[in-house]
Amino acid sequence: MDNILKRETRFKREKPSGFCSLKGYIYTLEALVVITFVILTITFMFNVTPQQPELEISNVKQQGFEALEYMDKRGELRRIVWENDEAELESQVSQLLSKNLKIESNICSFNCSAGSVAGNETVVGVRYYVANYRNIYLGKKVILWMWRKI
Numbered sequence: 001m002d003n004i005l006k007r008e009t010r011f012k013r014e015k016p017s018g019f020c021s022l023k024g025y026i027y028t029l030e031a032l033v034v035i036t037f038v039i040l041t042i043t044f045m046f047n048v049t050p051q052q053p054e055l056e057i058s059n060v061k062q063q064g065f066e067a068l069e070y071m072d073k074r075g076e077l078r079r080i081v082w083e084n085d086e087a088e089l090e091s092q093v094s095q096l097l098s099k100n101l102k103i104e105s106n107i108c109s110f111n112c113s114a115g116s117v118a119g120n121e122t123v124v125g126v127r128y129y130v131a132n133y134r135n136i137y138l139g140k141k142v143i144l145w146m147w148r149k150i
Contacts, residue, residue: 057124060101064126064144067096078133081107081140093144104145112143121147 071077071092080089089105097103106112117123126144131137 057122060124060146061126063097063101064093064103064124064146065128067093068126068128068142068144070096072128072130077128077142078130078138081130081138081142082133082136089142097146100149101146102149106143106145107140108143109140112141117145117147121150123147 068077071080076092077089080092084107086105086107089107090103093105094101094103104117124146126146128142128144130140130142
């Protein structure tokens with residue numbers, strides 16, 4: 001009989017009391033806190049917001065080119081280039097572009113100067129080539145500089 005009692009007590013386990021019963025629960029909570037901390041750290045370290053593309057410059061450039069192209073299709077640009085009249089070019093282009101743009105133009109063959117282009121602003125330049133006017137070879141380029149008015 002003693003053997004039977006010894007076997008029963010050998011298989012019976014006593015429930016731990018006090019702090020020992022919470023040991024597994026605390027380890028689980030500790031692991032969850034560490035995992036959360038690691039995930040938050042990685043998230044904040046690699047949380048780089050993508051930069052917005054600079055669309056304003058390309059839009060201004062496209063507007064300038066389209067204005068020159070429109071004038072060329074109407075036949076005005078080739079006449080202005082043949083007359084070498086930069087003032088008329090600037091007045092007609094300024095009517096086609098938005099009012100908050102300041103422009104400077106240059107009609108030249110090879111070496112073009114910047115003229116009175118703003119040095120402290122973001123300046124956008126458009127080159128438009130004109131080959132002929134009424135079967136007369138011109139071989140000139142129109143450079144249109146544009147920047148925002150302050």
